[in-house]
Amino acid sequence: MREKNLLLRLTVILMIGFAFVFKVDFSLAKDMTAKDLVDEAKKSVVSISVDKAKAMLGKSGVIFLDVREPKEYKAGHVPNAINIPRGLIEFKVTSKIPDKAAQIIIYCKSGGRACLTAFNLTRMGYTNIKNIDGGWQAWSRKGYPVE
Numbered sequence: 341m342r343e344k345n346l347l348l349r350l351t352v353i354l355m356i357g358f359a360f361v362f363k364v365d366f367s368l369a370k371d372m373t374a375k376d377l378v379d380e381a382k383k384s385v386v387s388i389s390v391d392k393a394k395a396m397l398g399k400s401g402v403i404f405l406d407v408r409e410p411k412e413y414k415a416g417h418v419p420n421a422i423n424i425p426r427g428l429i430e431f432k433v434t435s436k437i438p439d440k441a442a443q444i445i446i447y448c449k450s451g452g453r454a455c456l457t458a459f460n461l462t463r464m465g466y467t468n469i470k471n472i473d474g475g476w477q478a479w480s481r482k483g484y485p486v487e
Contacts, residue, residue, distance in 0.1 A: 378452045381459035387471045390478040393445050403437060405446045407457045416486045418479060426453040430460060440465045447472040
């Protein structure tokens, strides 16, 4: 019996030690909804108005990134925008936008996917990311240029 207790204690100590050595973050496990994730990402993402985004259209070095699905993109998008769907962004962005200092304006339909994308691209080392408030819906409501 004593040996089992000792073995159990040693196992727990080793597990705790492992967690500290390898910096296991147990706080990541949370009960969150998609909205919660977007709200959390918004705290660290720079958002701009659709009017400010429009003013940047066509300026040298500014990249518009559409993270909607290809079908949505084909139905209409900001002129010359690059399309990388949200589900593939982390895998494809470095080949399509290798310059991590590039000025990137991100949008989706209403802002949620773009916000999550902006958050992850910042974590990947991209330094000049902005999210359009209201996304494609805000852009098209204003009657701004569409391809």
